[in-house]
Amino acid sequence: SIIIAFESSCDETSVSVVKNGNEILSNVVASQVESHARFGGVVPEVASRHHVDNMLYVIDEAIQQANISIEDIDAVAVTKGPGLIGALLIGIQAAKSFAFVHNIPLIGVHHIAGHIHSVQFDYKVDYPAIALVISGGHTELVRMARQDHYEVIGDTQDDAIGEAFDKVARVLKLPYPGGPHMDRLAKEGRHRYDLPRPLMNDGTLNFSFSGLKSAVINLVHNCEQRGDKVIASDLAYDYHQAVIDILQKKINLAMEHYPETKSLIVAGGVAQNSHIRQALMESSERYDLNILFSRPSLCGDNAAMIGAAAHIKLINNQFESLSLNGQSQLNIEEETAE
Ligand code: ATP
Ligand code: MG
Ligand code: FE
Numbered sequence: 001s002i003i004i005a006f007e008s009s010c011d012e013t014s015v016s017v018v019k020n021g022n023e024i025l026s027n028v029v030a031s032q033v034e035s036h037a038r039f040g041g042v043v044p045e046v047a048s049r050h051h052v053d054n055m056l057y058v059i060d061e062a063i064q065q066a067n068i069s070i071e072d073i074d075a076v077a078v079t080k081g082p083g084l085i086g087a088l089l090i091g092i093q094a095a096k097s098f099a100f101v102h103n104i105p106l107i108g109v110h111h112i113a114g115h116i117h118s119v120q121f122d123y124k125v126d127y128p129a130i131a132l133v134i135s136g137g138h139t140e141l142v143r144m145a146r147q148d149h150y151e152v153i154g155d156t157q158d159d160a161i162g163e164a165f166d167k168v169a170r171v172l173k174l175p176y177p178g179g180p181h182m183d184r185l186a187k188e189g190r191h192r193y194d195l196p197r198p199l200m201n202d203g204t205l206n207f208s209f210s211g212l213k214s215a216v217i218n219l220v221h222n223c224e225q226r227g228d229k230v231i232a233s234d235l236a237y238d239y240h241q242a243v244i245d246i247l248q249k250k251i252n253l254a255m256e257h258y259p260e261t262k263s264l265i266v267a268g269g270v271a272q273n274s275h276i277r278q279a280l281m282e283s284s285e286r287y288d289l290n291i292l293f294s295r296p297s298l299c300g301d302n303a304a305m306i307g308a309a310a311h312i313k314l315i316n317n318q319f320e321s322l323s324l325n326g327q328s329q330l331n332i333e334e335e336t337a338e
Helices: 033-037 044-066 085-102 111-121 161-171 179-186 210-226 232-257 274-284 304-315
Strands: 002-007 012-019 023-031 075-081 106-110 129-134 139-144 151-155 263-267 290-293
Touching: 002 044, 002 085, 002 304, 012 044, 012 304, 023 044, 023 304, 033 044, 044 085, 075 085, 075 111, 075 304, 085 106, 106 111, 106 304, 111 129, 111 139, 111 263, 111 304, 129 232, 139 232, 151 232, 161 179, 161 210, 179 232, 179 274, 210 232, 232 274, 263 274, 274 290
Parallel strands: 002 075, 075 106, 129 263, 263 290
Antiparallel strands: 002 012, 012 023, 129 139, 139 151
């Protein structure tokens, strides 16, 4: 099958052409990061306006690069949520218009299902699987009995992991988004600061990052007040150690609860993190488990992952009418096929 996919849930305008759910014919991503960096975060109104400006160009470019004609396309896929509502609606309107004009069926995709199924481009996933979703807005463990079955078995009680990375980076005066800068800085660091690991030993699969984030912010402020210098690289190092300990502990617990699990998928923007990748790779050797990381270039938001997830819905005949609306909040469990 050939699917053209649209993604505009946050600050990336992306259109991709995907073959059979596992081959990228094109994946054009127009990032707005520079426009938002001076505000230290994504400004929803600015994002919507950029999506409008970029969309037509990105569609043309994706079709050209894929070297296909419109008649080859079997379905139009689009992120229906969750995300910024104004941003989502630009992609949805573009996808609906495309589907209507060319008389092609429409598929609505959950953004996080997209992050998870991005691994299809590099692996054939064995189920049952557990997906660890670590992104700007989510920190979740999702159990998947099949490729179209989603059960949230762990979730963050407060901040998402990527959000915490970005806020900690901000007090260290790193540019936005701070995650990649923290990653780089930690390579030069060593252990110096003792940081908490909230909820690590609470016996549940849930996460909490706000206490860890606050501990770092307080530490920096206290140092500044005393006139001490914070060693940013060491703080970045210890922050990573805390995050990695928490993730490892929860993965261990999930494997104890669900020993039949065959694959661990790690996806979302934070899955690009080199320290997290290395640590989880090493710990997975303890289990009879395939650990499948999303390819670094597909961890951030992109439309190829939406095309991968849409392929499963195409097989299941799960289509949308042209009255499809965006949803800023959307539970992934509702995506489970009958
Ligand atoms: P969601 O997918 O939950 O709706 P989002 O789409 O905004 O949120 P993503 O694009 O998946 O989030 O990920 C963006 C996040 O990934 C940002 O918080 C960014 O700092 C973080 N990130 C990117 N690269 C790295 C890295 N190397 N280390 C840590 N964090 C990173
Ligand atoms: Mg983004
Ligand atoms: Fe995302």
